[in-house]
Amino acid sequence: MFENHKVYKTTFAGHEMTFETGMMCGLSNGSCLVRYGETTVLVNVTASKKPRDGIDFFPLSVDFEEKLYAVGKIPGSFMRREGRPTEKAILASRMVDRPIRPLFPKDMRNDVSVVITVLSADPDFSPEVCGLCGTSFALSISDIPWKGPLAGCNVGLVDGEIIVNPNEAQREKTDLDLTVVASAEKIVMIEAGANEVEDETMLCAIETAHAELKKMVAFIADVQKEIGKPKFSFESKEVPHEMFDAISDYAREKVAEALLSDDKNVRDQNLAPVIEDIHAKFDEEYPEQGAIIDEAIYKLQKTVVRDWLKQGKRVDGRGLDEIRPLNAQVGLLPRVHGSGMFTRGQTQVLTVVTLGPVSDAQMLDGIDNEDTKRYMHQYNFPSYSVGETRPSRGPGRREIGHGALAERALLPVIPPVQEFPYALRLVSEVLSSNGSTSQGSICASTLALMDAGVPIKSPVAGISCGLITDEDGSWMTMVDIQGLEDFFGDMDFKVGGTEKGITAIQVDIKVDGLTIDIIREAFEKTRKARMHILNDVMLPVIPEPRAELSKYAPKMLSLKIDVDKIREVIGAGGKVIQKICAECDVKIDIEEDGSVFVSAIDIENARRAINVINTIVNDPEPGTLYKGKVTRIMTFGAFVEIAPGKEGLCHISKLEDHRVEKVEDVVNVGDEIVVMVTEIDPQGRINLSRRDALKKLSER
Numbered sequence: 001m002f003e004n005h006k007v008y009k010t011t012f013a014g015h016e017m018t019f020e021t022g023m024m025c026g027l028s029n030g031s032c033l034v035r036y037g038e039t040t041v042l043v044n045v046t047a048s049k050k051p052r053d054g055i056d057f058f059p060l061s062v063d064f065e066e067k068l069y070a071v072g073k074i075p076g077s078f079m080r081r082e083g084r085p086t087e088k089a090i091l092a093s094r095m096v097d098r099p100i101r102p103l104f105p106k107d108m109r110n111d112v113s114v115v116i117t118v119l120s121a122d123p124d125f126s127p128e129v130c131g132l133c134g135t136s137f138a139l140s141i142s143d144i145p146w147k148g149p150l151a152g153c154n155v156g157l158v159d160g161e162i163i164v165n166p167n168e169a170q171r172e173k174t175d176l177d178l179t180v181v182a183s184a185e186k187i188v189m190i191e192a193g194a195n196e197v198e199d200e201t202m203l204c205a206i207e208t209a210h211a212e213l214k215k216m217v218a219f220i221a222d223v224q225k226e227i228g229k230p231k232f233s234f235e236s237k238e239v240p241h242e243m244f245d246a247i248s249d250y251a252r253e254k255v256a257e258a259l260l261s262d263d264k265n266v267r268d269q270n271l272a273p274v275i276e277d278i279h280a281k282f283d284e285e286y287p288e289q290g291a292i293i294d295e296a297i298y299k300l301q302k303t304v305v306r307d308w309l310k311q312g313k314r315v316d317g318r319g320l321d322e323i324r325p326l327n328a329q330v331g332l333l334p335r336v337h338g339s340g341m342f343t344r345g346q347t348q349v350l351t352v353v354t355l356g357p358v359s360d361a362q363m364l365d366g367i368d369n370e371d372t373k374r375y376m377h378q379y380n381f382p383s384y385s386v387g388e389t390r391p392s393r394g395p396g397r398r399e400i401g402h403g404a405l406a407e408r409a410l411l412p413v414i415p416p417v418q419e420f421p422y423a424l425r426l427v428s429e430v431l432s433s434n435g436s437t438s439q440g441s442i443c444a445s446t447l448a449l450m451d452a453g454v455p456i457k458s459p460v461a462g463i464s465c466g467l468i469t470d471e472d473g474s475w476m477t478m479v480d481i482q483g484l485e486d487f488f489g490d491m492d493f494k495v496g497g498t499e500k501g502i503t504a505i506q507v508d509i510k511v512d513g514l515t516i517d518i519i520r521e522a523f524e525k526t527r528k529a530r531m532h533i534l535n536d537v538m539l540p541v542i543p544e545p546r547a548e549l550s551k552y553a554p555k556m557l558s559l560k561i562d563v564d565k566i567r568e569v570i571g572a573g574g575k576v577i578q579k580i581c582a583e584c585d586v587k588i589d590i591e592e593d594g595s596v597f598v599s600a601i602d603i604e605n606a607r608r609a610i611n612v613i614n615t616i617v618n619d620p621e622p623g624t625l626y627k628g629k630v631t632r633i634m635t636f637g638a639f640v641e642i643a644p645g646k647e648g649l650c651h652i653s654k655l656e657d658h659r660v661e662k663v664e665d666v667v668n669v670g671d672e673i674v675v676m677v678t679e680i681d682p683q684g685r686i687n688l689s690r691r692d693a694l695k696k697l698s699e700r
Contacts, residue, residue: 002022005023006020006021006022008020010215012133012153012212013153015036017036017216018034019033019034021227024042028044028046029046029144030045030229032141033134034130034137036126037122039121041116041134042119043115043138045112047112047143048110050110051109051234051237056294056295058108059110059111060104060111060114061112061114062097062116062135063093063116064085064096064118064131066086066088066118066127066366067119067367068082068365070119070127071121073367076365086365087400088368089366092116092131093397094397095132095189096114096116096131099188100114100139100146100150102188102509103512104146105234108234108236118131121367123167123368124168125165127367128154129154132150133220136149136151136220137223140223142229144232145234149183149220149224150182150188150217151181151182151213152179152213153165154177154179155176155179155206156170156176157194158170158174162208164208175195176193176197178192178209178505179191182213182214182217183512186512186513186514187210187507187515187519188512189507189509190206190507196501196502202502207516237292239292239299243282243286243293247278247293247296248300251300254277255301256304258271259271259301259315261315262315262324267315275294301484301488302487305485306488309478314478315485316482318480320476320477320479321479321525321529322479323479323480323529323533324347324480325343325344326533327341328340328541329447329541330448330450332350333352336352337353337355337452337550338355338449338450338453338454338550340445340447340449340542341431341447342443342444342538343432345434345435346433346482347436348432348440349430349431349441350428350429351428351444351445352429353424353449353452353454354424354425354427355452355554356425356554356599357587357599358597359589374423376424376425376426377410377428378403378425379395379399379400379441380427380428381399381430381437382429385430385431385432402437402441405442405494405496406504407426408503408504409460409497409503409504410446410449412503413457413459413460419455421556424449428445434482435484435486438494439496442461442462442504443538446459446538450542450544450546451546453545453548454545456545459498459499460497460498461498461530461533463480464479464486465493465522466491467518468489468490469490477522479526480529490509490510490511491507491508491509491510491514492507492509495527497527555601555602557598557603557610558597558598559596560594560595561594561617563592563594565616565617568645569596571644571645575645579644580613580644584608585600586599586605615642619686620642620686621677622677622678622679623677625676626642627672628641628672628673629672630671630673631647632669633664633667635652637654637663638667640675642686648686649687650673650675650687650690654678676689676690676692676693676696
């Protein structure tokens with residue numbers, strides 16, 4: 001029945017990877033089932049037969065679908081089915097989209113869809129890696145025009161050793177979480193989070209990955225030669241050469257003059273009449289081709305800017321390695337826990353820090369073993385930041401990706417929960433955008449964290465590097481690209497890091513790949529720029545984290561108790577812990593390992609709660625004073641609760657320094673009295689004395 005069923009096997013980073021095709025999904029343009037360990041991923045690629053009308057871009061969509069049955073989970077939602085993609089799934093989609101997109105024909109307007117479905121997830125074998133390699137395989141054997149194949153892998157750094165596709169245990173110890181996608185000759189995408197890894201170590205990791213990826217690329221290329229379909233022809237939407245030449249001859253000098261400004265608003269104002277003039281001149285000559293004329297104008301702007309850059313000239317007059325004017329500010333908002341604003345030219349980002357109890361950590365419901373996230377970084381890009389008008393509809397994939405990049409850059413310097421028992425939420429608001437807002441959010445977030453008094457290990461800064469290539473293979477880079485250079489250039493190489501090393505990388509390219517020499521130069525330029533931003537702009541404003549938290553931030557104390565004592569602190573039906581929270585005006589979180597976190601606006605309330613918990617889990621020492629509540633009265637004395645669920649007996653002879661005829665003559669149920677622990681008998685019963693407590697207080 002499945003006469004076209006084929007199974008291809010190869011070894012990838014020391015483990016077998018299998019690609020099956022021809023048995024499932026027979027109506028897709030290209031399909032494969034990837035098996036790596038016990039991870040199984042289904043990849044399908046499809047393309048529309050006709051181009052989409054009225055667009056000036058290549059319509060590619062990539063969806064990474066996490067199915068919770070892949071790890072034996074039932075979704076926790078009310079509907080008990082997968083809903084909106086998780087942030088990790090969105091980031092995985094972007095990780096596949098970015099390297100494959102430049103290899104499609106730029107003049108094709110047929111819709112192309114890539115759907116990656118995780119059917120089974122083995123924590124030792126990355127579904128994302130399977131999705132990357134499976135997409136390359138499916139596109140290569142399909143009839144969709146594409147200049148692949150590519151391959152992708154993860155790289156870790158464990159105890160100084162570079163490991164390709166590390167397993168789960170190795171990932172928990174790694175100082176590097178690097179994803180590399182490459183063709184046979186060049187690096188196509190880099191994304192990384194790192195614990196202050198040096199440039200040379202990062203380069204070595206990239207080269208190690210490329211050596212392994214070349215084998216996979218060669219394997220997919222051999223399969224393509226065997227079973228690959230002929231690529232279909234498509235209706236090209238490229239600007240006709242005669243039209244472009246005519247518009248260029250007519251308006252090149254006008255466009256060049258309009259673009260020469262360091263102010264985006266001025267450039268837009270200057271270009272508006274030029275564009276209107278071009279349409280007035282050519283709309284009649286090329287009827288019903290207004291969209292093509294707009295494409296020609298865009299191409300003309302791109303040609304002008306790229307020619308300038310090749311001559312070492314930038315639209316705002318800067319040198320190739322010169323950074324735009326910088327400014328840093330902290331403490332802008334009075335009642336938030338911390339705030340910082342970073343401005344680079346016309347790019348401006350405000351970050352606000354909120355601290356909360358550990359229980360405020362984000363709950364995750366994905367296919368890996370991570371179920372909470374204590375440090376959260378979110379990024380917002382409102383329309384006013386680029387002078388446009390559109391309604392806010394929540395974060396898109398770009399916003400989620402930029403927030404994740406800033407999160408990765410700062411995560412290595414966030415103190416562990418044992419040292420700083422807080423959940424942290426950072427929100428970066430882009431106030432103005434003219435390129436590289438993600439790196440601006442890294443700088444603003446460092447400022448906000450230090451303003452909030454978070455004891456980060458080192459300040460982090462971010463900067464981007466651009467690239468211009470030529471057909472003869474020559475290239476040049478420039479630091480701190482603005483929007484125009486990002487649109488018309490070939491690379492946006494973003495690097496965040498500390499003085500010691502790199503903490504995050506994200507590389508977007510529009511060409512077929514990068515050489516190691518280009519990457520090395522980008523590392524060197526971004527490192528120098530990062531040091532300038534840190535030492536000359538940020539640290540003079542706030543040299544170290546503030547010594548104290550904001551008075552509006554919750555104060556947090558923590559302790560570790562025996563796991564067997566957890567139930568005593570919680571009490572039957574939660575009565576004990578609820579009583580502590582109510583009486584001390586605190587919030588208490590207890591984890592399974594016995595970690596207890598107490599938060600309160602008033603630090604004294606938190607200390608009271610800690611004392612109560614210590615009393616519950618530890619036998620009180622003789623001589624210790626407590627303020628307790630009388631719970632029961634007997635003829636021989638009063639029972640006093642010195643902590644929720646823990647009480648002792650104050651004998652009638654210990655109530656006063658004179659003879660007491662009747663307990664009710666001194667205390668009644670509900671009274672709060674000061675008592676001293678005098679003895680704990682072999683059965684663990686606590687004996688108390690009001691008389692000795694009053695005497696001790698009078699001697700102070």
